[in-house]
Amino acid sequence: MTAATELAGSGGSEGVALREAARRVGVSPSAAYRHFPSREGLLAQVGSQARETLGRRMLAASAPIRGSSGRAARARFRATGRAYIDFALEEPGLFEVAFRPCPPELYIPDDPSPFAVLSDDLDALDRAGLLAIPRAGAEAPAWVAVHGAAVLLGEGILPRDAREAIVEATLDMVSDGLLRPRARDSRARASASARPAPARRPRA
Amino acid sequence: MTAATELAGSGGSEGVALREAARRVGVSPSAAYRHFPSREGLLAQVGSQARETLGRRMLAASAPIRGSSGRAARARFRATGRAYIDFALEEPGLFEVAFRPCPPELYIPDDPSPFAVLSDDLDALDRAGLLAIPRAGAEAPAWVAVHGAAVLLGEGILPRDAREAIVEATLDMVSDGLLRPRARDSRARASASARPAPARRPRA
DNA sequence: TGGATATGTGAACACCGTACACTTTACACC
């Protein structure tokens, strides 16, 4: 299991070989079948574990930001998303296995689940009255954006050296697309436009 | 090649076996090495071709929307994104191969490239003065959101039966996060908020 | 003491990617 996680960490799902994992723990290939129903089942367990460590990293990134202010909720939201992308870039193999398609009968739940961590952030934003869209449909677009950035950067399809700008632009898009605008003065960007900065019309 | 594309279509990259592809065209396994440097090279060609058909679908979806108005540019932008997600859901195997990490020496360019199609849409939006962020950094967040939705829906991680709502929420987030707001009356949504609908402050 | 249950073993099967030496085919050129 931990041997398989090592393999996944260095080679992704394609790098996970049942025989090699068995060899690493000094056991025959067939012995592995006493613990895992199949290679796919082994991958499902590695994936669940990977999602858990991702969930923990997200928690660890947002937990230090204390307070129940809207400002804090916003900051936690961003920190969580950033941690998600960081994990994908630091552990591409584990990240791939974490979100690999998995037949439902093999799927193993995870706790803390990345999705749940995101949900908590959105609950906090909702409590602070900062959601510009209905709470019910808020997870999907937020997750989708962060996941896309994680995947495209992680696979090198979007250039790694523009990482910081891309992450920032993505988080900005999520904030501007999902949340109510901040107070006038708190948006300290380099080149402010000449136009006035009125409040934004909420949707839905 | 077309045999490999069939295999990719039904089994994704893991379903592509050099031997099986050779068998399907009635040829010995070693003969395949006269045409492809390796399995990875074969996958690179299949991937390039898959990206091309994706690019064509995006073009086909946006081309019927004529006109140079801002309204048309917005509509093309959305149609392009929708086509991207549709492709991922209709051809999950090809989509996976299209965006699989590929060693640079094996990478084969594609034309029309999905990225280029997106770029053209953004150029049109920029010409119409509808971009709320600098043109330079606009591709990444837009692509990221649509790609994330395609991946998470395609793999069944986000529920397929909520597909339409998720796609709509994602496209709304992209529009609201990247573009200037539409004129007051054109945002015909079911439950409009009580707040007024002022213009939105641009960023950057 | 015995027997059930968990765990491990070795051999076997079918598949895979890849390499090598060899043959066949096709085509351009003298």
Added chain:
DNA sequence: GGTGTAAAGTGTACGGTGTTCACATATCCA
């Protein structure tokens, strides 16, 4: 037309893989 060269295809082989099966051991409870 004959010939040489390059492209394409062949068979065999090696090592790796997932999976199954019949069999061994070991552990623990009644």
